Amino acid sequence: MSDTPLLKVKSVSKFYGQRIGCKEVSFDLWPGEVLAIVGESGSGKTTLLNCISTRLLPTTGSVEYTMRDGSIRDLYHMGEAERRFLMRTDWGFVHQNPADGLRMTVSAGANVGERLMAVGNRHYGNIRATATDWLGRVEIDADRIDDAPRAFSGGMRQRLQIARNLVTGPRLVFMDEPTGGLDVSVQARLLDLVRGLVNDLGLSAIIVTHDLAVARLLSHRMMVMKDGHVIEQGLTDRVLDDPREPYTQLLVSSILQV
Amino acid sequence: MSPEVPSDSGLATYNFAYLDEQTKRMIRRAILKAIAIPGYQVPFASREMPMPYGWGTGGVQVTASIIGPQDVLKVIDQGADDTTNAVSIRAFFQKVANVAVTTHTKDATIIQTRHRIPEQPLAEGQVLVYQVPIPEPLRFLEPRETETRKMHALEEYGLMHVKLYEDIAHNGRISKTYAYPVKVAGRYVMDPSPTPKFDNPKMHMSDALQLFGAGREKRIYAIPPHTEVVSLDFEDHPFEIQSFDKPCALCGAENVYLDEVILDDQGGRMFVCSDTDHCEDRRDHGHAGAMLGRQEAAE
Numbered sequence: 001m002s003d004t005p006l007l008k009v010k011s012v013s014k015f016y017g018q019r020i021g022c023k024e025v026s027f028d029l030w031p032g033e034v035l036a037i038v039g040e041s042g043s044g045k046t047t048l049l050n051c052i053s054t055r056l057l058p059t060t061g062s063v064e065y066t067m068r069d070g071s072i073r074d075l076y077h078m079g080e081a082e083r084r085f086l087m088r089t090d091w092g093f094v095h096q097n098p099a100d101g102l103r104m105t106v107s108a109g110a111n112v113g114e115r116l117m118a119v120g121n122r123h124y125g126n127i128r129a130t131a132t133d134w135l136g137r138v139e140i141d142a143d144r145i146d147d148a149p150r151a152f153s154g155g156m157r158q159r160l161q162i163a164r165n166l167v168t169g170p171r172l173v174f175m176d177e178p179t180g181g182l183d184v185s186v187q188a189r190l191l192d193l194v195r196g197l198v199n200d201l202g203l204s205a206i207i208v209t210h211d212l213a214v215a216r217l218l219s220h221r222m223m224v225m226k227d228g229h230v231i232e233q234g235l236t237d238r239v240l241d242d243p244r245e246p247y248t249q250l251l252v253s254s255i256l257q258v
Numbered sequence: 259m260s261p262e263v264p265s266d267s268g269l270a271t272y273n274f275a276y277l278d279e280q281t282k283r284m285i286r287r288a289i290l291k292a293i294a295i296p297g298y299q300v301p302f303a304s305r306e307m308p309m310p311y312g313w314g315t316g317g318v319q320v321t322a323s324i325i326g327p328q329d330v331l332k333v334i335d336q337g338a339d340d341t342t343n344a345v346s347i348r349a350f351f352q353k354v355a356n357v358a359v360t361t362h363t364k365d366a367t368i369i370q371t372r373h374r375i376p377e378q379p380l381a382e383g384q385v386l387v388y389q390v391p392i393p394e395p396l397r398f399l400e401p402r403e404t405e406t407r408k409m410h411a412l413e414e415y416g417l418m419h420v421k422l423y424e425d426i427a428h429n430g431r432i433s434k435t436y437a438y439p440v441k442v443a444g445r446y447v448m449d450p451s452p453t454p455k456f457d458n459p460k461m462h463m464s465d466a467l468q469l470f471g472a473g474r475e476k477r478i479y480a481i482p483p484h485t486e487v488v489s490l491d492f493e494d495h496p497f498e499i500q501s502f503d504k505p506c507a508l509c510g511a512e513n514v515y516l517d518e519v520i521l522d523d524q525g526g527r528m529f530v531c532s533d534t535d536h537c538e539d540r541r542d543h544g545h546a547g548a549m550l551g552r553q554e555a556a557e
Contacts, residue, residue: 080408080412081412081413084412103420106420106424107424107428109423109427110423110427113420114416114417117417117419118414118416118417119416122419122491122492122493123494124423124426124492124495125494127423128427146427146428
């Protein structure tokens with residue numbers, strides 16, 4: 001791990017009129033680190049994620065990002081062109097619903113290749129070879145490359161979305177409930193796959209989830225949110241094995257044991 | 259009213275060239291802006307015209323705004339001077355502007371076209387006006403207008419290549435044959451209206467001014483003379499135009515765009531020049547295709 005954090009979030013707040021989205025959230029994310037944001041529905045997890053990933057402008061606060069060249073930039077003071085370029089090269093965003101992150105009407109190969117073409121790749125053979133390679137890495141058969149995602153199952157769509165995001169070798173990936181809506185066995189395979197990819201590529205990731213098992217499997221560190229506030233944060237194992245806040249204790253004890 | 263038009267010219271029921279002068283000024287401003295930013299779609303307040311959308315209301319408004327009493331107008335539809343659309347628009351301008359009309363490409367100062375660029379190279383001083391149905395090249399890839407405008411502004415054209423990628427993935431080659439996207443002056447990606455891709459190379463470094471009017475979609479865009487127009491492609495799947503096995507059956511012309519004409523229900527067919535003026539001109543100069551005699555015998 002290097003000396004400078006990849007992402008420095010400083011007292012980010014988002015208000016929807018009188019209502020609090022998230023309030024005074026600060027944390028650092030280090031290269032190669034996976035952070036989970038957990039909490040019940042409506043606790044401000046997704047608002048926070050959208051603020052950090054510049055999909056939403058926060059009311060106050062700043063987010064500094066260490067670019068590939070080592071310079072530190074405030075995301076909210078970047079030009080839109082530069083920010084969008086960053087989002088499709090150095091970042092990935094995995095939506096809960098794959099239809100939001102995929103182009104449902106074009107083939108799987110084109111979905112994976114889109115980012116490559118967006119950064120100026122103009123060689124069909126190379127784009128297709130890279131797409132085939134990435135489909136293999138997310139365990140989609142190469143002969144499905146010309147099928148549209150609407151012919152895919154939910155789990156395959158989610159894996160395709162991950163491939164589409166990782167093809168440009170991003171350093172930071174945001175995931176919003178990546179396993180939501182998938183059945184348990186498919187979830188397990190997807191988590192296994194994501195964990196492998198994150199380890200192999202040395203990715204940093206911020207994962208929003210309400211599922212503590214996902215946090216346990218994937219994340220190094222976690223933050224617990226309630227009513228827009230971060231009430232507890234620390235190493236994942238520490239928080240889950242020795243929760244300090246009453247609300248966290250409640251969350252941990254509500255996990256169903258089979 | 260234009261000062262050159264005498265008040266007793268019998269045009270009292272309409273302003274010269276149908277549109278009122280304020281509207282023409284508005285459209286001319288849009289045209290000037292379009293020329294200043296080649297390939298950029300300039301919004302304009304498109305007017306109701308006495309013809310349905312899809313018949314060239316955009317092209318007619320552009321022509322009406324730039325035409326003067328000294329102009330010579332040619333109107334073509336699918337390359338032909340004698341089809342419904344061409345005949346009606348020509349008659350329209352004869353009536354409302356009393357201008358001279360021609361079918362000869364080289365004599366015209368303004369050529370309004372649907373689909374084709376004449377085979378005869380255009381010269382300096384000529385203006386080619388295109389009738390455009392859908393000006394937005396990204397329309398069927400990205401349905402949100404707010405998003406496509408942003409993509410143009412930020413020069414995010416990766417999506418255009420996604421479309422070409424899909425073509426190759428499914429058909430083994432780029433199967434787009436008309437409205438083939440081009441990049442103008444190294445900046446804006448533009449839809450060259452429904453012209454066949456055969457005509458794309460003619461837009462590149464043309465001596466003539468090219469204006470595009472989309473009436474329903476309320477957009478005007480332009481390619482100034484001597485502007486670089488590049489058809490998009492992949493390095494390993496380069497852009498290529500259609501080629502034909504046989505020359506024109508009437509005038510024997512090669513390397514021109516041909517139309518297929520069904521002759522009977524026995525499978526008989528012939529391929530003839532889509533540009534009727536070019537074909538007639540060649541025949542007048544003594545060129546003859548394989549089926550020229552047969553057609554005359556049948557008449």
